[in-house]
Amino acid sequence: MTEDEWVSEATLLRATLENMSQGVAMYDARHRLVTWNQLFRDYLDMPEEFLGTEHTFSDYIRYLGARGEFGEVDIETALAQRLAQLEKPHRFERTRPDGTILEVRRDPVPGGGFIAIYTDITERKLAEMKLREDEEQLRAIDVAAPIGLVIVGVADKVVRHSNGCFGRLIGRDAGTLVGCALRDLFADSARGQELADILATPSSERQEFNLPHSDGSTICTMVSHEHLDFRGTPAVIATFVDISDRVRMEQQLREAKEAAESASRVKSAFLANMSHELRTPLNAIIGYSEILSEDAADAGDTALVADLDKIQAAGKHLLGLINDILDLSKIEAGRMDVYLEQVFLTRMVEEVKTIVGPMMQKNGNCFVVDCPVEIGTLRTDVTKLKQSLINLLSNAAKFTKDGTVTLRIARETLADGAGAVRFDVSDSGIGMSEEQMGRLFQAFTQADSSTTRNFGGTGLGLTITKHFAAMLGGTISVASEPGKGSTFTIELPVEARVAGAQMDEDEIVDPGAPAAPGAITVLVVDDDPAVHDVLTATLGKEGYVLRHARDGVEALNIMRKEPPDIVTLDVMMPKIDGWSVLGIMKSEPALAHIPVIMLTIVDDRNLGYSLGASEYMTKPIDRQRLIALIHKFAPGNEDGVVLVVDDNEQVRAIMRSTIEGVGLPVAEVANGEEALAWLGAHPLPALVLLDLMMPVMDGFAFLTRVRAEPAYAELPIVVLTAKELTEDEREFLACNTLLILNKGAQPIGSLGAALGTIASHGH
Amino acid sequence: MTKILLVEDNEMNRDMLSRRLARNGFEVIIAVNGQEGVDLALSEKPALILMDMSLPVLDGWEATRQVKANPETAAIPVIALTAHAMASDREQAMAAGCDDFDTKPVELPRLLEKIKTRLGLPG
Numbered sequence: 009m010t011e012d013e014w015v016s017e018a019t020l021l022r023a024t025l026e027n028m029s030q031g032v033a034m035y036d037a038r039h040r041l042v043t044w045n046q047l048f049r050d051y052l053d054m055p056e057e058f059l060g061t062e063h064t065f066s067d068y069i070r071y072l073g074a075r076g077e078f079g080e081v082d083i084e085t086a087l088a089q090r091l092a093q094l095e096k097p098h099r100f101e102r103t104r105p106d107g108t109i110l111e112v113r114r115d116p117v118p119g120g121g122f123i124a125i126y127t128d129i130t131e132r133k134l135a136e137m138k139l140r141e142d143e144e145q146l147r148a149i150d151v152a153a154p155i156g157l158v159i160v161g162v163a164d165k166v167v168r169h170s171n172g173c174f175g176r177l178i179g180r181d182a183g184t185l186v187g188c189a190l191r192d193l194f195a196d197s198a199r200g201q202e203l204a205d206i207l208a209t210p211s212s213e214r215q216e217f218n219l220p221h222s223d224g225s226t227i228c229t230m231v232s233h234e235h236l237d238f239r240g241t242p243a244v245i246a247t248f249v250d251i252s253d254r255v256r257m258e259q260q261l262r263e264a265k266e267a268a269e270s271a272s273r274v275k276s277a278f279l280a281n282m283s284h285e286l287r288t289p290l291n292a293i294i295g296y297s298e299i300l301s302e303d304a305a306d307a308g309d310t311a312l313v314a315d316l317d318k319i320q321a322a323g324k325h326l327l328g329l330i331n332d333i334l335d336l337s338k339i340e341a342g343r344m345d346v347y348l349e350q351v352f353l354t355r356m357v358e359e360v361k362t363i364v365g366p367m368m369q370k371n372g373n374c375f376v377v378d379c380p381v382e383i384g385t386l387r388t389d390v391t392k393l394k395q396s397l398i399n400l401l402s403n404a405a406k407f408t409k410d411g412t413v414t415l416r417i418a419r420e421t422l423a424d425g426a427g428a429v430r431f432d433v434s435d436s437g438i439g440m441s442e443e444q445m446g447r448l449f450q451a452f453t454q455a456d457s458s459t460t461r462n463f464g465g466t467g468l469g470l471t472i473t474k475h476f477a478a479m480l481g482g483t484i485s486v487a488s489e490p491g492k493g494s495t496f497t498i499e500l501p502v503e504a505r506v507a508g509a510q511m512d513e514d515e516i517v518d519p520g521a522p523a524a525p526g527a528i529t530v531l532v533v534d535d536d537p538a539v540h541d542v543l544t545a546t547l548g549k550e551g552y553v554l555r556h557a558r559d560g561v562e563a564l565n566i567m568r569k570e571p572p573d574i575v576t577l578d579v580m581m582p583k584i585d586g587w588s589v590l591g592i593m594k595s596e597p598a599l600a601h602i603p604v605i606m607l608t609i610v611d612d613r614n615l616g617y618s619l620g621a622s623e624y625m626t627k628p629i630d631r632q633r634l635i636a637l638i639h640k641f642a643p644g645n646e647d648g649v650v651l652v653v654d655d656n657e658q659v660r661a662i663m664r665s666t667i668e669g670v671g672l673p674v675a676e677v678a679n680g681e682e683a684l685a686w687l688g689a690h691p692l693p694a695l696v697l698l699d700l701m702m703p704v705m706d707g708f709a710f711l712t713r714v715r716a717e718p719a720y721a722e723l724p725i726v727v728l729t730a731k732e733l734t735e736d737e738r739e740f741l742a743c744n745t746l747l748i749l750n751k752g753a754q755p756i757g758s759l760g761a762a763l764g765t766i767a768s769h770g771h
Numbered sequence: 772m773t774k775i776l777l778v779e780d781n782e783m784n785r786d787m788l789s790r791r792l793a794r795n796g797f798e799v800i801i802a803v804n805g806q807e808g809v810d811l812a813l814s815e816k817p818a819l820i821l822m823d824m825s826l827p828v829l830d831g832w833e834a835t836r837q838v839k840a841n842p843e844t845a846a847i848p849v850i851a852l853t854a855h856a857m858a859s860d861r862e863q864a865m866a867a868g869c870d871d872f873d874t875k876p877v878e879l880p881r882l883l884e885k886i887k888t889r890l891g892l893p894g
Contacts, residue, residue: 288781291876295787298879302794327876549866631866662833 030127031110037120039065051110051126052077066091076105094122101129109133156219156229156248158185159238165190165204168238177229177248179222194220207233207244219248228252273735275337286330294323332468339475346479348504349548351390352541353383353417353429360397360415367405368413373435375405379417386429388504392476396484399469400433400496408437408493420499427502428482434495440488448486449474473498480504528642531555531572533563533589534607535581539629543576546631547638560584564592567599574641576634577621579608587619594620603641605634639670649690652676653683653710654699654728659751663697663728680705684713692723698745700729708737711744772798773890776817778808778834779852780826784875788821791879797886805829809837812844819889821882823875824853824864832867839868848889852877 021043025032031048035041040061049059058068069090073083097115104110111127150157156174160167167188175182178193185193190207191200199220206217211234218226229248236245301316338344357379368375386393397415404413416432440448449470477484481504488494530552532543540556547554555572557563561583567575575593579586586608593599603622613624623637652663655678664674675693677683679702687693700707707727714720727741730751741748775797779785789799800815802808805826812820820838824831831851838844850871851864864872871885887893 288783292783292787294876295783299787299790302791546866658829 030125032126033124034117035065035121035124036061039121041065041068042121048124048126051108051128065094078102079105101133154250156250157245158248159236159243159245160190160204160207161238162235162242162244165207167193168243174248177219177221177227177250195222195224196220203231203246206231207246211235216251217248228255287327290323290327290330294320294327297323329468332472335472336468336475339472339479344475344479346389346392346504348387348389350385350387350544350554351393352385352537352544354379354381354537355541356390356394357415357417360394360401363398364401364405367402371405371408372410373405373408374412375401376412376414377417378414383417383419383429386500386502388480388500389476392480393500396473396476396498397431397433399473400431400498403469404433404435404437404494404496408435411436411493419502422499422501428499429502431498431500432495433497434493436493439490439492439494440486441490445486445488449484527551527553528574529553529555529570529572530638531557531563531566531575533557533560533575533581533586534578535559536578539578539607539627542629542631543634546629546635550635550638552638552642560586560589563589567593567602568596571598571602573602574638575602575604576607576638577604579606579610579612587615590616590619590621605637605641607634636670649673649675649693651683651686651693651696653678653680653696653702653707655679655702656699659699667697679703680707680710680713683710687714687720687723692720694724696723696725698725698727700727700731708740711741715744772796773819773892774798774800774815774817775886776800776802776808776811776815776820778802778805778820778826778831779823780804781823784823784877788877795879795883803827805831805834808834809844812838812847813841816844817847819886820847820849821886822849822851822869824851832863835864835867835869850882850885850889 022045025043025045028045028047031051032043032045033041033048034043041059041063042061044059048054052072054068058071066087069087070083072078073081073086078086094114095116097113099111099113102110102112107130108128109130111129113125113127114122115125116122150171153171154173155171156177157169157171158167158174159169167185167190170182170185172182175185189200190204191197193200193203203217206215211232214230214232217229217231219229220226228251230251231246231248233244233246236243238245297316297319301313301320304310304312304316335344357377361375361377365375401413401415412435414432414434416430416434418430418432420428420430422428474484477498477500480500482498482500484496484498486494486496528551530543530547532540532554534540535558540554544554555566555570557566559581563575563577566572577586577589586606590604590606593602593604600620604620605623605625606616606621607625607627607629609627611626616624622641625634625637650667650672652660652667652674654660654663654676657678660676660678664676667674672694675686675690677686681704683696683698684705698707698710705713707729711725714723714725725745727745727748728751729748731737733741733748738748773796775792777785777789777792777799779788779801780803785801785803789801792799800811800817802811806829808820808822808826808831809829811817822831822835826834829837831853835849835851838847838849848870849868850873851867851869852873852875853864870889873882873885
């Protein structure tokens, strides 16, 4: 080899070395570094002075060791180890202090010496490590998760994978499940098929599945599934969450709730019975002590009179307590019903005045009522409002002596723009401190424990009042200062919107609110509030929806916006009179057909009829006749038969006269069997009026039979009964009848027109 | 002596009220149910009727209606007596034709005042 050739050879070798992606170092037989490339220097951070033949492999190792390249090891031991390895080709991995990982390969070369090759495998190593960690994590989840997990092939429905939890859920070793067909998973192959069917659906909402356990029990689970590719084939992964504890808990809760409700029902029934049982003997105690006291007074025995009066007073006190406690129990049991009706405030105030007047006089108090005449109406529960006001007023009377008690009523607008009525009860009495006010509305506490001693009372009145205010959608508040009197304020919305509120039993339809479909609306046009008052009471009770107009202009506005079914019209009114209203109505096609009943003091029938009035009535109002007339003009009054089913002949007779009184024909039968026979032989009646307790076939049996027949499925049936209904019976009747009327609760006679309305409308 | 018909099914209430009315100078005749009340109203023509509402055979509302429907008895004032101090009870009583209304337990002075008002007697 010439020198040139040698040079060219060496250049070629160098170029090759420098282009390698590995670090290379060659050592001669005496372990001196003879050739290396740049990557070798880079990988090991070898300083310039070490490169070349002046140093041996052992020098490098010592140098690297001293630099901490091999970690905390004894350098000579590490060197001896390395020298021993040099005789044979070997490889190892080394992590450098900077975190890079090098694969080192050393191979002896013929004639002594060796070649060392360094490869940077940091990235590959990290990727491997990451993969391993991920796998471990997945395995840990698979093993530890309290979720049964199974992967099933879509095509063959064979288990590809199952975790330990799934095995535990079905009582089998998870390892034995792989390769098992779904239908062989459980003892009952139908259950396996059922699961296969669920998994065959597209992934969807979770659903409950009862997993059969190998011990014969079942475990309630929530299963959800997803479609995926598992090792290259379509599969479904299903997860099962054990919800048996939850289901058990729900069951227990349900049972506890039912037990509580039944206990509450029993308690309510007990209280309802007790109220009568407690009051009856108490009435006798009070009444007879009054009689004895009068006797004693006649005989001039004043000592006896004083004692008897104490019995009487204690009896009255006990009666008040019982009434209050019963009210409170009812409220707390959620059994206090709210009956909403349109309340004329001026009239209500008069009633309140009558009741509290004597209390005011007793303590020498002056009672002032400040209520504008035009205050109008409020839709609320009148009984509760009245009781609340009486509670507040009697308190005020009790705690004030020779002072003034004021009831102030005013309309106001709440922050949210809703209308409200505000009732202020102010007194000039003893007043209260902040602390006393804090305890005021709690049951069985009065402002001061000595209060009961000095002033009597149950301490429940304010609690009840507060509940009532809340039930009516309103609030109660108090402002007071010791020695300066107190003011209690109740604010009620103009339109009580109360959850679960009931209509007044008589007031089938709400006169203020939008009319229910099919309800008959009557527009009352009169400038006299008393007429609105009377008609609301009379017609509301019969199931009509009332609209009110105070003058002709308002009446026409209302009619044009929402034509009523019937109009009652006064003649003498401000702005435009009744005659003009009638004339305008008959000239407008949209209003011309509306029947108008003139209701007036002016007896000019001919003018009325000539202007197109349908009927003419003079005041004072004959209410029965008015009801009959309104009913006559109510739309859709085709005369269907009302079938009365009752074993009591007297009741049937009363019903007949009542129903015929509103112009409907009546058929009578004495029991359910006769009723079925009658139905078979006649066209469908407009209404069946059904008693429950009857011989041969009672009302329940009749309802069961009749509702089983498709032809009678829609037959309107109203139950009229004196029976105390159980919850189950009430539910059954609610499903199968239009209405349940209590024979004792209202005079049968008053039902006539309402029933007539139902009969003619079938609603 | 002014004759008052008391229609009441509860024996104690009947006894108490009739004794106290008698003490106040009224002649009291008794009916124990609605039907008897209607019959006695016709045969005895009392000056006034005190009518309980929850009555057997014929309830107070219907009895009142019948009394008011018969021209021979229509003019007799009827005061309804009911245990339920509910406004709707009052309205029902009024709708049935009762002239006045009072709640039980009876407060005698108040009831006497109502009776005297109806009869036009000095208070």
